[in-house]
Amino acid sequence: MNDGADNSQNEAEGGDGVANPGHGAVDEYRAGFVTFVGRPNVGKSTLTNALVGEKIVITSPKPQTTRRAVRGIVHRPGGQLIIIDTPGMHRPRTLLGERLNDIVQQTLAEVDVVAFCVPADEPIGPGDRFIAAQLDEAPRAKQVALVTKAEAVPKERVGDQLLAVSELREWDxxxxxxxxxxxxxxxLVRELIALMPVSPPLYPTDTLTEETFEQRAAELIREAALRDAREELPHSIAVTIDEVVLLDDGVTREVYASIVVERDSQKGIVIGRAAERLKGIRQRAQRELTAIAHAPVSLSLHVKVAKEWQRDPKQLGRLGF
Known part of the structure; x- marks a missing residue:
């Protein structure tokens, strides 16, 4: 990371910008699990990718982009952080929404540290207070508050948000x-590692995520499909990888995938006039797949309808939820 950015922020905050300092000394190797929680779109996935140093979770301004618990591993000489990126906590309207909240609750019960995220550029609201109260469900975990998107507002507003967050509950x-x-x-990495238990490394030093190529591919295709999607369509999109074929050259992959929607009208929207929208999705996703494969990838897409899949237990099971 850029030490210069850290230093300039420290000076701007009149110190190191960290409330409750003193955790920074790491005398023994430490390793453990942290999860970022918060409302949808508070920057959890973007922060995960920045800390890991590679894009392992997709990002989008659309609500409920994250649908699974994805692990990213951060390596430092003094320790190791396993970040579990989870869906945003929300009041569910569908069976899918209930299952996403279940993922968050299960994660809270298992991690060593919970990091509650609030953006600097939005006032604290009922959703934030609801989630802060839910942290009582993680009594064994140390609790950290992060004011995200600090670049988006003047430092005075960052300070105001830090004060507002400090009043929500006690934080480590x-x-x-x-x-x-x-x-x-x-x-942040240094302070989080200091909060972890003494432990040997939990993952090899060259591992950044547990996600398979197929899992990452499905998410990157969904990310491409979410771009420009409007109204309820983002919630209705899922992606399945039907087949991955390794060609005779031993490096080139052919990926065959399906974009799943809930209604015939949505299928037409995803495909677009003269299939132009689907073509754009394929081109964007193929570039991303080539980047994570570090080799050529050829992507074939088709769109299919699974009626009301967000509310159907059998359909949810087939789609991996």
């Missing part, structure tokens, strides 16, 4: 950060 640590501005990311 409060840190302002910015994934896009590379503000205090090294500080």
């Amino acid at each position: 640590l409060i840190v302002p950060v910015s994934a896009l501005g590379d503000i205090q990311l090294d500080t």
Whole structure:
């Protein structure tokens, strides 16, 4: 990370910008699990990718983009962080929404640290207070508050948000950060590692995620499909990988995938006039797949309808939820 960004932020905050300092000394190797929780679109996935150093979870301004618990591993000489990126906590309207909240609750019960994320550029609201109260479900975990998107507002507003967050509950640590501005990311990693139990490394040093190529491919295709999607369509999109074929050259992959929607009208929207929208999705996703494969990838897409799959237990099971 950029040490210069950390230093400039420290000076701007009149210190290291960390409430409850003193956790930073790491005398023994430490390793453990942290999860970022918060409302949808508070920057959890963007922060995960920035800390891991590679795009392992998709990002989108659309609500409920994250649908699974994805592990990313951060390696430092003094320790290892396993970040579990989870769906945003929300009041569910479908069976899918209930299952996404179940993922969050299960994760809260298992991690060593819970990091509650609140963006610097939005006032704290009922949703934030609801989630802060839910942290009582994680009594064994240390609890940290992160003011995200610190680059988006003047430092005075960051300070105001830090104060507002401090009044929600008792925290072991409060840190302002910015994934896009590379503000205090090294500080955050250092402080989180200091909160972890003494432990040998839990993953090999070359491992950044447990996600398979197929899992990452499905998510990157969905990310491409979410772009420009409007109204309820983002919630209705799922992706399945039907087949991955390794060609005779031993490096080139052919990926065959399906974009799943809930209604025939949505199928037409995804395909677009003269299949132009589907072509754009394929081109964007193919570039991303080639990047994570570090080799050529040829992507074939088709769109199919699974009626009301968000509310159908059997359909949800087939789609991996």
